[in-house]
Amino acid sequence: MHIFRTLPELREHLGRFHRPAFVPTMGNLHDGHLSLVQQARPLGDVTVASIFVNRLQFLPHEDFDTYPRTWASDCEKLEAAGCDVLFAPDEKTLYPEPQTCKVHPDSALTDILEGHFRPGFFIGVCTVVMKLFTCVQPRTAVFGKKDYQQLMTIRHMVRQFALPIDVVGGETQRAEDGLALSSRNGYLSEAERAEAVQLSKALQSMADAIREGDRDLAAIEARAMQMLTQRGWQPDYLVLRRRTDLQAPEGTEPLVALGAARLGTTRLIDNLEIDR
Incomplete structure (x- = not known):
């Protein structure tokens, strides 16, 4: 695996390829990240x-x-997963001057859910992803479905700017008990780790209700919120939205259940696609 920290070195190396497949991460890698790398491998020539x-x-x-x-563990894992090139810039490399030009994504998509509770988050995400796209110039980019709203936001940005990039979603990887793999799971105590699976169970309860024909979406959401609150969680949202744009459902379109909740000091997110 080649490791590059500067943009000229990266571009010189990638100049010999035509179809880079790209997986951006913040490190602290787990099997979910590595599954994205493995998914990307057959989608490009590097x-x-x-x-x-x-x-x-x-x-x-x-x-x-x-x-x-x-760092050391991440490099070992990426090489074992078949990654060819690792780009690891420092802040001065990626932001050599204050980043006053930023990407402001569609507020209808990004001021809700995560964007409501983390204002400015998606501006930061879109800005760095756009910058990384200009550095790597991929033909395919793979993002995990666990960050569902982020995946949809990146896809929307790519469409809006007519970028020649196919954005592929990677399925959420889960532990044996159903907990979605996340770098922030490492913040959980042993007792919290055992409890953390309740978030995915709350989403599953919402999906089960939809599949059983329940159409009172507000009541389904309220029951899921109550389920976690009674167990000592602090939920931000547990909602049912249509997959196309994360707006409130109006018909029988495919749905996704999305949730974010704090367990102790750790905030976890998860989602579950629902066919009906």
């Missing part, structure tokens, strides 16, 4: 991953400074 902890998408009270940096 597989590229990036590791960059993006300050722009962290709110002032969030964990930028304490976000786990696991």
Whole structure:
């Protein structure tokens, strides 16, 4: 695996390829990330991953400074997963001057759900992804479905700017008990880890209700919120939305159940696509 920290080195190396497949990450890698790398491998003629902890998408009270940096382990895992190129710029490389030009995505898609509770988050995400796209110039980029709203936001950005990139969604990877793999799972205590699966169970209860013919969406959402609240969680949202644009359902279109809730000091997110 080739490791590059500067843009000229990266571009010189990638200049010999025609169809880079790209997986951007913030490091602290787990099997979910590695599954995206493996999914990307047959989609291009070179597989590229990036590791960059993006300050722009962290709110002032969030964990930028304490976000786990696991460089040696990440490199070993990426190489074992078949990654060809790792781009790992520092802040001065990716942001050589204050990033005053930023990508402001569609507020109808990004001011809701995660964007409501983390204002400015998707501006930071879109800005760094656009910048990484210009660095790597991929033909395919793979993003995990666990960050469902992020995946939809990136797809929308790519369409709006007519970027020649196919954005592919990778299925959420889960532990044996159903907990979605996440870098932030490492913040959980042993007791919290055992409890954490209740978020996916709440989403499953919402999906089961839909499949059983329940059409009172507000009541389904309220029961799921109550289920977690009674167990000591602090839910931000548990909602049913249409997959196309994450707006409130109007008909029988495919749905997705999305949830975000705090367990102790750790905020977890998850989702579940529902066919009906």
